[in-house]
Amino acid sequence: MDSDRYKDVGDSHVACFVPQLYAAELLAKAGYRLCIVSDFAVRVYGLDNMIAADLVFAICDDQISDAAAYLLSHDFKKVPFERRGTETVEDDASIRIKHSTLGTNVGIILSPASVWHLDLGTAHYQASITMLPSTSCPFPRFSVFLNSMIETLVDQIVTARAQPRYLEHCHMQWIYSGMIVLCPEDLRERLPPENQFFIKYFYKMLSHSDRADICRLRQAVQDGEMDVTTATDSLPQKPFRIAELKSKLPRPSYWLPPTPRWPTPFAMANVKNGNVLETINKLALVEDIPPFIVVGGGAMRLMGNERHTADIDILIESSERDSFLAYLRKHEHLVQADNRTAIQFDSSIEPVPLDVLVELAGGLRYSDVRHLTAPCHSTTILRPDIALGIKIQTWYLRADDEHGEHKSRGDLNDINFLLNFMLERGLKVEDDCAQKIQVSYLNMYCLRSCMVPANFEKMKYCGVQKLLKPWAEHDPEQKELYEAMAGTDIDPFTSS
Numbered sequence: 001m002d003s004d005r006y007k008d009v010g011d012s013h014v015a016c017f018v019p020q021l022y023a024a025e026l027l028a029k030a031g032y033r034l035c036i037v038s039d040f041a042v043r044v045y046g047l048d049n050m051i052a053a054d055l056v057f058a059i060c061d062d063q064i065s066d067a068a069a070y071l072l073s074h075d076f077k078k079v080p081f082e083r084r085g086t087e088t089v090e091d092d093a094s095i096r097i098k099h100s101t102l103g104t105n106v107g108i109i110l111s112p113a114s115v116w117h118l119d120l121g122t123a124h125y126q127a128s129i130t131m132l133p134s135t136s137c138p139f140p141r142f143s144v145f146l147n148s149m150i151e152t153l154v155d156q157i158v159t160a161r162a163q164p165r166y167l168e169h170c171h172m173q174w175i176y177s178g179m180i181v182l183c184p185e186d187l188r189e190r191l192p193p194e195n196q197f198f199i200k201y202f203y204k205m206l207s208h209s210d211r212a213d214i215c216r217l218r219q220a221v222q223d224g225e226m227d228v229t230t231a232t233d234s235l236p237q238k239p240f241r242i243a244e245l246k247s248k249l250p251r252p253s254y255w256l257p258p259t260p261r262w263p264t265p266f267a268m269a270n271v272k273n274g275n276v277l278e279t280i281n282k283l284a285l286v287e288d289i290p291p292f293i294v295v296g297g298g299a300m301r302l303m304g305n306e307r308h309t310a311d312i313d314i315l316i317e318s319s320e321r322d323s324f325l326a327y328l329r330k331h332e333h334l335v336q337a338d339n340r341t342a343i344q345f346d347s348s349i350e351p352v353p354l355d356v357l358v359e360l361a362g363g364l365r366y367s368d369v370r371h372l373t374a375p376c377h378s379t380t381i382l383r384p385d386i387a388l389g390i391k392i393q394t395w396y397l398r399a400d401d402e403h404g405e406h407k408s409r410g411d412l413n414d415i416n417f418l419l420n421f422m423l424e425r426g427l428k429v430e431d432d433c434a435q436k437i438q439v440s441y442l443n444m445y446c447l448r449s450c451m452v453p454a455n456f457e458k459m460k461y462c463g464v465q466k467l468l469k470p471w472a473e474h475d476p477e478q479k480e481l482y483e484a485m486a487g488t489d490i491d492p493f494t495s496s
Contacts, residue, residue: 019099
């Protein structure tokens with residue numbers, strides 16, 4: 001197993017998964033029909049995500065046991081399924097393995113191809129796969145994986161059938177939204193009609209029930225029970241009325257703009273999570289620089305969230321921003337990486353893009369939150385309740401496009417992480433947090449419609465209802481839109 005074998009794949013983060021890529025090549029060369037799926041595939045296609053979970057190999061259902069035995073004869077070992085160091089329920093159809101040298105690093109899940117709705121039979125295999133550059137590591141062709149992801153997502157939403165536990169950790173809607181962001185328009189036009197229909201309307205639906213309706217209509221088109229025109233005429237109409245009303249609302253100055261299309265700058269895409277944490281800790285030890293607060297993905301990582309992050313966001317007093325950057329530049333800690341300001345304390349690690357913010361979502365500034373912080377490792381972050389309130393606002397302020405939807409999926413994961421973080425420590429939203437952050441009925445209702453009911457219940461346990469803006473302080477347009485959505489003027493925590 002040669003670590004230099006994969007240095008030419010064009011992405012240092014992908015190349016660092018040596019044992020996993022080696023395993024894929026071993027199986028492919030031995031004649032097993034497989035392809036690498038999940039978030040690792042999306043990374044290879046061009047998304048700037050970081051891989052923090054097991055790599056998933058989709059393998060012909062009848063070859064999984066033999067494939068596992070083959071890897072076990074090449075210094076791999078079978079290990080229990082686990083999540084954050086805790087063993088989870090074994091999945092009868094799948095096998096989790098690691099190379100003997102991996103330690104606690106991510107492993108490999110050998111998953112039935114049928115779970116991913118992939119046909120890897122002999123007749124279709126070669127036409128369905130492509131190889132990672134300079135390797136024999138098979139990946140599904142982009143269009144093949146997009147179609148299979150839609151099938152898998154629909155299956156998760158509309159069936160009551162038990163899903164493998166590891167699929168819960170693959171963040172299927174996040175992966176799907178990333179695929180949609182990457183998908184060029186001309187390819188969409190060549191997809192099956194039912195999938196063109198699904199892509200066009202799925203994210204126009206706000207509630208889980210409406211999205212389930214889209215899934216069922218898609219299935220009807222696929223099964224020949226109706227054509228696309230009939231399916232379109234059968235769409236739930238309430239979301240379109242809501243979209244019309246929402247478009248009339250004045251947008252605040254801090255509304256988040258549309259996200260640029262991928263591919264992202266190469267240097268940004270290669271940032272490793274370890275580099276981010278190391279750079280944050282070194283930045284905290286720099287003397288004589290103005291005080292700052294780590295926010296965004298860097299703060300999430302410091303708190304133990306396994307999510308990926310490609311840069312460091314810090315909040316600073318607006319009057320100190322220039323002197324902060326000047327100090328780092330003077331000591332040669334600032335570099336330019338693909339037209340982005342980046343920070344680098346050690347030439348042996350890649351530079352990490354740095355965003356120095358003076359305002360957060362909702363218009364909050366450093367002076368508003370400097371007393372609402374908490375120490376974390378060697379630096380300072382926002383208190384969990386403050387971070388949660390800001391993240392709830394950020395989720396709502398995302399642009400109404402596919403890029404915004406992809407970002408909002410990450411926001412939702414952060415919200416769930418913060419809720420669990422607070423519950424585990426017995427923390428609740430404090431009064432001083434509620435004085436700084438107010439969330440509209442509309443914001444909370446939309447969030448509730450996208451959350452699993454059990455997770456929204458956690459919002460109540462954490463006292464998030466304190467953040468609700470009083471109904472009397474809502475604009476007439478906001479009231480009209482909320483009543484159109486909820487059918488009532490009762491707040492989202494009380495209404496059914």
